[in-house]
Amino acid sequence: MAPHTEQLTRPAVRLRGLTRSFDGRVVLDGIDLDIPAGQFVALLGHSGSGKSTLLRAVAGLDHEVVGGGELIAPERVSVVFQDSRLLPWRRVLDNVLLGLDGEDAAGRGREALAEVGLAGRERAWPSELSGGEQQRAALARSLVREPELLLADEPFGALDALTRIKMHNLLRELWERHRPSVLLVTHDVDEAIVLADRVLVLEEGRIGVDLAIERDARARGEYRGRLLAALGVTEDVR
Ligand SMILES: Nc1ncnc2c1ncn2[C@@H]1O[C@H](COP(=O)(O)OP(=O)(O)OP(=O)(O)O)[C@@H](O)[C@H]1O
């Protein structure tokens, strides 16, 4: 196989037998998962089901995780959390540029800020930005590194409903333009269906549901029902 084709077909993330326990309690119980390059995956699951633990393992932040077989992730990985984690004593552009070098770094940082709608706010302090703007700055900081894999742990969890919808559009737009693989942890079934091409449900330490999402609005109600059922939620609003 030519190197180029190989690059296209090789999964960006490959997990085999990923296991993690805390004090003898098994949280991840032999997870097998492949994420093809460029795929947008959402990960659902109850609170405490191990979503963040899985994400941290893929990010390479957990040195005690046991890969029975393999834990392969790309070299360039960016992580976005529920809070923006901007350093309060650095201006917005300096936060975006943190740890970045190269002659054109500042230019790329400005471009990334413009992409998330923060042109002109480069010299603001993080405390001068709204919650949504801080999350956009965090997205710019991850994008400027041109990640092959974007990991996001409930990045919109703390935002109001309206801002969240705007952030959904922005994230989907950025993904379409840059095409990293994405693993997005969320509590929100609708967010998962709107954003992702594939939705996973983590239950009892395993991937219990692995659902491909067609981008057809008519199918959304059906996905919603299936995912809510998998999460043991019944909607009974009369
Ligand atoms: N450092 C740790 N030490 C001990 N237990 C931990 C640690 N990190 C996670 N756990 C436990 O592992 C389980 C899974 O935690 P995790 O944070 O991955 O859940 P989650 O699915 O992300 O939940 P949430 O939706 O509430 O964020 C929990 O029971 C948690 O208490």
Ligand SMILES: [Mg+2]
């Ligand atoms: Mg979590």
